[in-house]
Amino acid sequence: MDFTLDAKSEAKRQGVRAFVNDRLIPLEADPKSYDHHENINPELLKTLRAEVKAAGLWCLQMPEEVGGQGLPFTGMAACYEEMNRSIFGPVCFNSAAPDDGNMMVLNKVGTAAQKEWWMMPVVRGEVQSSFAMTEPDGAGSDPGMTKTYAERASNNSWRIHGRKWFITGAGESKHFIVMARTSDDPRKGLTAFLFHADQPGWKIERRIPIMGPEEHGGHCEITFDGLEVADENILMGVGDGLKMTQIRLGPARLTHCMRWTGMGRRALEIAMARIEQRHAFGQKLAEKESVQMMVGEAAMQLDIARLVTMRAAWKLDQGDFARKEVSTAKIIAADALHRATDTAIQLLGARGYSKDTPVEWMYRYARQARLVDGASEVHRMVIANFLRREGSEYFGWRTHG
Missing domain, CATH: 1.20.140.10 (Butyryl-CoA Dehydrogenase, subunit A, domain 3)
Structure with missing residues (x-):
């Protein structure tokens, strides 16, 4: 295994390092750089994200054709390490969780329509996204313990009922992936649904206080009481959630x-x-x-x-x-x-x-x-x-x- 970085990845790494050293680290000592939850101030974040885009360092993990930089995972490893030398780093480069993983999986398995509606606003930095899997009754490391369920509402839609918690970013997110049970099959019983925050049938119960600093939108407990999702917004297929x-x-x-x-x-x-x-x-x-x-x-x-x-x-x-x-x-x-x-x-x-x-x-x-x-x-x-x-x-x- 040769861990030598390709020329493009090394150039991006150097660019990220310079931006972190010159722009981000000096901001950490200024109380005005923070919001009330110890995140970077949203207005400051907008300014820095514009600078990152102008520097050609935006969305390193996504293909160039969708507005990213198209780095391999090895290049990402070197650049992500550099960016998180600042506590403000990942979110400024649009490389913070959970948006990071959500964009990558949508790009890999989403339909063209799902990418355009759900993924691209996240790629452009217009909205945040969340991945709703963890539940109070145990589903987390073991998705098979999922209790949230979806039942047929019509020939082309489902209604979702249940409870999730510690859902990162949910307080600010507009786009969500929610895992729900659609059958009792141990391998094909879970389905991933895409929805928008403006849809009725769900709500945030609380933003859970935590020990450490929070991401934007916190870690929330949310409930579903009949959220309706069309078949076209199922990620992959029914039963492909796991x-x-x-x-x-x-x-x-x-x-x-x-x-x-x-x-x-x-x-x-x-x-x-x-x-x-x-x-x-x-x-x-x-x-x-x-x-x-x-x-x-x-x-x-x-x-x-x-x-x-x-x-x-x-x-x-x-x-x-x-x-x-x-x-x-x-x-x-x-x-x-x-x-x-x-x-x-x-x-x-x-x-x-x-x-x-x-x-x-x-x-x-x-x-x-x-x-x-x-x-x-x-x-x-x-x-x-x-x-x-x-x-x-x-x-x-x-x-x-």
């Missing part, structure tokens, strides 16, 4: 890993600058062996996370689903992010625990990494099941011919 979910979640999980390595790097950058300046007991902190052990371990874990993330990205570029590789990256990148932010706070001392740097923001954000898009324990189960099926071939090498 298949669609698998297509969506692999790449979407990996983009989390790409972003997390960048955030972890930034946390260490902030800590390293401090320990090179601060003296204690006659030495720079950076010269103390105990400190070197801490930063060395954190840097090593981040580098491992980058390598396994890039390996999974490379396999996706080869047309592989890369399920075990994505699960491996998801576990390692989540742990590496938490270690990097925790290490940074420890080295910064009281300053790290304060809001004088963005590290405490990162630390609160990092705790969710071991939960979102499948808890780490679930991904370990995935890996264990691959090992049981493949035996010694699990550790096989790729060969030519």
